Amino acid sequence: DTAINLNSSAILAIPVRDTLKCVENQQDINKTVSRDQLWQAQTPQISTFSKLKTAIEAALANNIVITDEASALEYINEPVKVVMGRSDNIKITYPDDLELAKWDKLHLDPWLLGFLIINAILGLLMVYSASSEDMSMVIRQAVSFGVGFVLLFICAQIPPKVYQAISPWFYLFAILLLILVLLVGDVRLGAKRWLTIPGIGSMQPSEFMKFAMPLMMAWYFARNPLPPKFKHIVIALIIMMVPFVLALLQPDLAIGIVIGGVFALFLSGMSWTLILGTLAALALAFPLIWTFVLQAYQKKRIMTLFDPESDALGAGWNIIQSKIAIGSGGMTGRGFLEGTQSQLGYLPEHHTDFIMSTYAEEFGFIGVFFLFALYTAMIFRCMMISLSSFHNYGRLLAGTIGLSLFFYVFVNSGMVSGILPVTGDPLPLMSYGGSAVIALLASFGITINSYKVRFSMHIIIMGAGVIGTTSAYYLKQAGHEVTVIDRQPNVALETSFANAGQISPGYASPWAAPGIPLKAFKWMFQPHSPLAIKLTGDMHQYQWMVRMLAECNINRYQINKERMVRISEYSRDCLDELRAETKIHFDERQLGTLQLFRKQHQLDVAGKDTEVLKHEGVPFELLDKAGVIKAEPALAHATVDFVGGLRLPNDQTGDCQKFTTELAELAAKQGVNFLFNTVIESIEKDAERITAIHLKDGSKIKGDAYVMALGSYSHEMLKQLEIDAPVYPLKGYSITTKIIDPALSPVSTILDESYKIALTRFDDRIRVGGMAEINGFDRSLKSSREDTLLMVLQQLFPNASDISDAHFWTGLRPATPDGTPIVGKTRYQNLYTNTGHGTLGWTMSCGSAKLLSDIISGTTPQIEYDDLNVFRYDSVNH
Numbered sequence: 001d002t003a004i005n006l007n008s009s010a011i012l013a014i015p016v017r018d019t020l021k022c023v024e025n026q027q028d029i030n031k032t033v034s035r036d037q038l039w040q041a042q043t044p045q046i047s048t049f050s051k052l053k054t055a056i057e058a059a060l061a062n063n064i065v066i067t068d069e070a071s072a073l074e075y076i077n078e079p080v081k082v083v084m085g086r087s088d089n090i091k092i093t094y095p096d097d098l099e100l101a102k103w104d105k106l107h108l109d110p111w112l113l114g115f116l117i118i119n120a121i122l123g124l125l126m127v128y129s130a131s132s133e134d135m136s137m138v139i140r141q142a143v144s145f146g147v148g149f150v151l152l153f154i155c156a157q158i159p160p161k162v163y164q165a166i167s168p169w170f171y172l173f174a175i176l177l178l179i180l181v182l183l184v185g186d187v188r189l190g191a192k193r194w195l196t197i198p199g200i201g202s203m204q205p206s207e208f209m210k211f212a213m214p215l216m217m218a219w220y221f222a223r224n225p226l227p228p229k230f231k232h233i234v235i236a237l238i239i240m241m242v243p244f245v246l247a248l249l250q251p252d253l254a255i256g257i258v259i260g261g262v263f264a265l266f267l268s269g270m271s272w273t274l275i276l277g278t279l280a281a282l283a284l285a286f287p288l289i290w291t292f293v294l295q296a297y298q299k300k301r302i303m304t305l306f307d308p309e310s311d312a313l314g315a316g317w318n319i320i321q322s323k324i325a326i327g328s329g330g331m332t333g334r335g336f337l338e339g340t341q342s343q344l345g346y347l348p349e350h351h352t353d354f355i356m357s358t359y360a361e362e363f364g365f366i367g368v369f370f371l372f373a374l375y376t377a378m379i380f381r382c383m384m385i386s387l388s389s390f391h392n393y394g395r396l397l398a399g400t401i402g403l404s405l406f407f408y409v410f411v412n413s414g415m416v417s418g419i420l421p422v423t424g425d426p427l428p429l430m431s432y433g434g435s436a437v438i439a440l441l442a443s444f445g446i447t448i449n450s451y452k453v454r455f456s457m458h459i460i461i462m463g464a465g466v467i468g469t470t471s472a473y474y475l476k477q478a479g480h481e482v483t484v485i486d487r488q489p490n491v492a493l494e495t496s497f498a499n500a501g502q503i504s505p506g507y508a509s510p511w512a513a514p515g516i517p518l519k520a521f522k523w524m525f526q527p528h529s530p531l532a533i534k535l536t537g538d539m540h541q542y543q544w545m546v547r548m549l550a551e552c553n554i555n556r557y558q559i560n561k562e563r564m565v566r567i568s569e570y571s572r573d574c575l576d577e578l579r580a581e582t583k584i585h586f587d588e589r590q591l592g593t594l595q596l597f598r599k600q601h602q603l604d605v606a607g608k609d610t611e612v613l614k615h616e617g618v619p620f621e622l623l624d625k626a627g628v629i630k631a632e633p634a635l636a637h638a639t640v641d642f643v644g645g646l647r648l649p650n651d652q653t654g655d656c657q658k659f660t661t662e663l664a665e666l667a668a669k670q671g672v673n674f675l676f677n678t679v680i681e682s683i684e685k686d687a688e689r690i691t692a693i694h695l696k697d698g699s700k701i702k703g704d705a706y707v708m709a710l711g712s713y714s715h716e717m718l719k720q721l722e723i724d725a726p727v728y729p730l731k732g733y734s735i736t737t738k739i740i741d742p743a744l745s746p747v748s749t750i751l752d753e754s755y756k757i758a759l760t761r762f763d764d765r766i767r768v769g770g771m772a773e774i775n776g777f778d779r780s781l782k783s784s785r786e787d788t789l790l791m792v793l794q795q796l797f798p799n800a801s802d803i804s805d806a807h808f809w810t811g812l813r814p815a816t817p818d819g820t821p822i823v824g825k826t827r828y829q830n831l832y833t834n835t836g837h838g839t840l841g842w843t844m845s846c847g848s849a850k851l852l853s854d855i856i857s858g859t860t861p862q863i864e865y866d867d868l869n870v871f872r873y874d875s876v877n878h
Contacts, residue, residue: 009047010081011070013039015673039082045069051078084701107156109448112381119374119429120145127432129337130351130358144434148441155445163446164393167219174212177205178246193250207435209243209257211443214400217264222393222858225866227269256425263403267396301421321347322416325357333364351432353424356416375409385451391858394450401443456480457704466496466660466841467834468709470849473667478857483673492660495711498734498809499656500769501760502749503843504593505568506618506648510560510819512551528788530756536776544728547817563820565616570863571847586659587762591748593651594631596642598754603644621647634744640795653749653760656842683720690831705830705856711814714835724874725822727836729777729812733785734769737801744800757792766801768793781810813839823848824855824869833870
């Protein structure tokens with residue numbers, strides 16, 4: 001597209017990430033080569049035929065060595081555009097590159113494959129015996145196994161995201177086959193279950209639905225929060241009931257069709273209350289099922305189960321002969337081809353539904369034990385693959401297929417031994433029948449594909465603040481290719497540059513609180529107001545403020561505070577893990593934070609807020625004045641009075657800009673590509689997906705998924721896509737001063753409740769930040785705001801730092817009306833948001849990034865997240 005749109009030659013390439021050395025004499029390093037402008041060429045490369053022909057002819061005529069097409073074009077000064085490639089686009093240059101490419105693409109599980117081959121051999125032997133040594137049947141079954149194993153191999157190589165994309169279409173195709181069999185199917189044994197395909201033979205569409213059902217259910221549950229909500233369970237039941245009803249019309253009891261859906265429901269985390277309630281409802285509804293659903297022959301099979309001798313020559317014949325065959329096998333069996341019941345024709349359907357009886361008669365208890373051990377090993381391997389999968393889709397799919405195999409084996413074994421009614425379900429990989437073999441082996445191929453395979457996507461992140469950078473880090477850890485775009489020359493140069501520095505989950509509270517409208521009115525007339533409003537004539541500003549006012553009631557405040565504390569607490573835990581893994585340093589302190597109250601009524605209100613902290617399990621201490629001074633000894637020198645405080649011992653502090661820079665360097669070493677000084681012009685879309693990002697230089701960049709992390713600028717960008725994301729800039733200020741007397745400085749972070757200002761201790765600096773202005777995108781520095789910050793610093797920690805050399809800064813914090821960030825999916829399948837964190841971007845950064853990574857990767861997040869995405873605001877976003 002780049003080459004066509006710009007009428008230019010183009011080449012795929014990725015930035016050089018490794019250190020490059022210039023070597024003399026093939027051994028001695030001469031110097032290290034700067035990699036700042038170096039890119040590693042990939043294939044394919046594109047140019048017009050005439051330009052490339054001219055370039056190669058010119059190079060050959062002048063004895064110029066060309067290493068690739070692009071080098072020839074360079075020789076004739078033909079411009080060649082670089083288009084971002086992917087690190088997994090392996091260029092085959094050396095023989096070991098080919099081996100690497102093979103290893104990267106070949107996905108097979110030797111254990112499961114070995115078990116399946118053994119089972120296939122046993123199945124062919126038993127078809128040979130049960131068919132009275134009919135080689136034509138054996139050959140047809142062998143062909144089915146051959147096709148099945150080829151499909152297994154192919155299915156194991158296809159990326160899981162492809163299956164996730166086609167799952168609903170395959171389900172609809174299977175539905176179409178079930179409808180088709182009702183219209184033009186063949187009638188056999190009183191049921192219309194087979195389709196005859198000219199030149200191929202007959203097939204059972206119900207067998208393919210057994211394959212399609214796990215795919216569909218895994219797809220559906222992977223798209224929604226787990227454990228599933230009641231509405232998702234209802235939709236899942238509808239997905240199951242449609243093919244079930246179609247199968248009943250054949251007629252077929254169709255338990256095997258829906259069992260995959262039942263197991264998917266179970267594995268999705270459906271509550272035991274609903275499971276037991278459903279079983280109870282089915283038990284109560286059994287008389288209705290018996291009267292109106294079950295066919296006469298099905299009722300007869302159930303009644304015969306309890307007394308097969310009552311119709312020994314009719315409905316009871318199958319069970320009686322099967323039990324005789326099993327019993328006659330004894331401990332070691334009669335021997336291969338020596339079974340009397342099957343070889344003499346007493347055992348019905350001995351090569352299909354009752355092949356287990358044939359096997360038991362010929363190989364006895366020991367043979368049956370071996371076969372069950374083989375099935376158990378396959379089921380166990382499927383469950384191990386399920387547990388190892390990195391995404392919900394793979395986990396649900398592999399687990400469902402494994403449990404479905406258990407069900408089919410259990411039902412068939414119960415049927416032939418007389419403990420379950422005759423159902424007509426074949427024994428997996430043993431009974432004669434091509435459709436079942438092919439469908440089952442293909443499903444095992446998809447199961448193998450799920451083993452430790454990630455949904456590897458190329459993800460484009462818009463924004464390189466602390467939110468965008470942490471998102472990039474966690475997505476890279478999840479196995480994705482990540483590119484970060486930002487207009488600045490480095491990370492964290494806007495809102496994340498000089499924020500207050502506290503990581504305070506316990507103080508996570510929305511600005512929209514009861515009483516705030518009246519307080520805001522009073523603050524308008526105060527010289528050091530924590531909140532200021534300047535109307536800009538922007539309709540978005542008015543709409544945002546109206547929405548914020550609607551949140552200023554106790555019910556909404558409690559809901560929003562709970563959301564903010566939830567993600568903030570999770571974020572602190574994620575930061576702790578990240579710090580332990582990476583040993584990253586950012587002037588961090590883990591000494592708690594203290595909310596300082598100058599007035600008694602502030603302390604009283606804090607007592608009420610602690611109910612949310614108790615509910616979330618957040619440790620806290622309500623302190624009087626003496627307790628405050630014990631926690632922060634330097635406050636004994638304060639020039640103003642205070643009455644107490646709320647201390648959160650688990651809170652932390654640190655330099656956000658320093659953290660983001662360190663993390664970006666670590667992410668870059670791991671392969672994250674940062675495109676700095678790059679301005680986004682627009683976003684290209686179709687009805688369901690984002691297709692590209694257009695850059696200001698005329699080029700565009702494409703990915704599999706996109707993340708909006710542009711902070712205050714997210715609203716306008718999302719507005720192009722008709723997504724209502726009410727993010728508005730809250731202007732904040734900070735000063736940073738050098739410590740001159742550590743004994744007079746804060747130990748950690750103090751939040752002055754009266755002025756909404758935080759004072760944070762870094763190693764050798766004090767950061768004072770806070771306040772909020774609703775004033776559009778104005779970034780001018782106001783001396784009155786600097787005066788307020790200096791005043792609070794001098795009142796609480798006089799003579800602690802050098803205020804004559806204070807660094808004054810302002811930034812735009814992206815706020816939502818309810819204070820909760822917007823994290824998660826959007827109306828577009830491949831567009832996600834991580835924005836709107838307000839004054840708590842640093843506090844929430846790691847948690848929201850890890851949450852987003854889990855959502856994109858299809859991994860179950862560790863916290864509830866369904867109320868954090870953009871859909872909570874307006875129906876237009878659906």
